[in-house]
Amino acid sequence: MSEQGTYKPYAYYELMETSLRELLVEKGIITNEQVNAEVAAMRARTPERGARVVARAWVDAAYKKRLLANGTAACEELGLEIPGLHLVVVENTPQVHNAIVCTLCSCYPRVLLGIPPDWYKSRNYRSRMVREPRAVLAEFGLRIPEAVQIRVHDSTADMRYLVLPMRPQGTEGWSEERLASIVTRDCMIGVAVPAVALG
Amino acid sequence: MSAQFTTDYPAVAPRYKPGDRVRVRKTAPLGHIRTPYYIRGQVGEIERLCGAFPNPEELAQMRDGLPAQPLYRVRFKQKDVWPDYRGPETDVVEIEIYQHWLEKA
Numbered sequence: 333m334s335e336q337g338t339y340k341p342y343a344y345y346e347l348m349e350t351s352l353r354e355l356l357v358e359k360g361i362i363t364n365e366q367v368n369a370e371v372a373a374m375r376a377r378t379p380e381r382g383a384r385v386v387a388r389a390w391v392d393a394a395y396k397k398r399l400l401a402n403g404t405a406a407c408e409e410l411g412l413e414i415p416g417l418h419l420v421v422v423e424n425t426p427q428v429h430n431a432i433v434c435t436l437c438s439c440y441p442r443v444l445l446g447i448p449p450d451w452y453k454s455r456n457y458r459s460r461m462v463r464e465p466r467a468v469l470a471e472f473g474l475r476i477p478e479a480v481q482i483r484v485h486d487s488t489a490d491m492r493y494l495v496l497p498m499r500p501q502g503t504e505g506w507s508e509e510r511l512a513s514i515v516t517r518d519c520m521i522g523v524a525v526p527a528v529a530l531g
Numbered sequence: 532m533s534a535q536f537t538t539d540y541p542a543v544a545p546r547y548k549p550g551d552r553v554r555v556r557k558t559a560p561l562g563h564i565r566t567p568y569y570i571r572g573q574v575g576e577i578e579r580l581c582g583a584f585p586n587p588e589e590l591a592q593m594r595d596g597l598p599a600q601p602l603y604r605v606r607f608k609q610k611d612v613w614p615d616y617r618g619p620e621t622d623v624v625e626i627e628i629y630q631h632w633l634e635k636a
Contacts, residue, residue: 483624491581491604
């Protein structure tokens with residue numbers, strides 16, 4: 333029996349990417365090894381990096397103050413490499429809930445959260461998050477009381493945003509590492525809040 | 532405020548400070564624009580100055596984007612932006628806008 337592959341023609345952007353990459357390699361501008369290394373580095377960045385920052389801010393009030401004043405410097409303090417990132421950290425409080433969107437494209441703090449989820453890049457999320465944030469958050473299972481102000485941050489230019497969620501009750505005495513384990517990607521985008529499993 | 536940010540490229544001096552009321556220019560130039568259409572013509576309040584950055588509209592044309600434009604975060608009331616907004620008066624949307632898109636309100 334001869335081997336049967338399933339032939340699938342390239343989609344438009346796949347074809348564009350492959351053509352451009354092959355040309356750049358052919359002309360000696362980049363190498364395949366460099367491309368592979370960059371892809372590997374991109375995949376290695378995960379939301380755990382952002383969670384470390386949040387957990388530190390929860391246990392160290394002075395660090396939190398520095399983080400809110402200058403997000404970039406505060407990340408570097410933790411030894412996180414964040415080349416070119418201008419980070420604005422926005423803090424959730426009992427009065428304010430923050431959420432991040434990029435209506436123009438899909439700007440996202442990749443060096444802290446990794447590759448963005450598909451829904452973040454969807455037309456649905458991008459157009460509705462600024463227009464009806466409360467309805468969108470409810471679809472994520474997050475109901476924000478009317479007494480709490482919602483601040484939507486449209487990431488349109490050079491800044492990138494990270495939500496500093498509130499530390500949940502029931503985490504008293506937890507280590508920084510354990511605290512970081514409940515800080516999910518969605519909490520740092522602002523479409524979820526950290527939860528503590530009961531019992 | 533301007534002393535707070537130093538750039539190694541020429542930059543336009545900032546004209547606004549936090550708390551200033553500003554209106555986003557209502558215009559529709561061609562090209563690569565980082566000011567979302569839905570916010571053009573709206574009045575908001577300067578939340579902070581973010582620094583000065585090469586103008587992306589110029590960068591998209593393969594020019595150097597200099598002098599750099601001051602970039603602000605501007606806070607708008609959702610009820611102003613969307614008259615039929617469903618939610619409390621206090622809800623806001625904050626957007627980064629370059630100075631050349633702003634005028635005093």
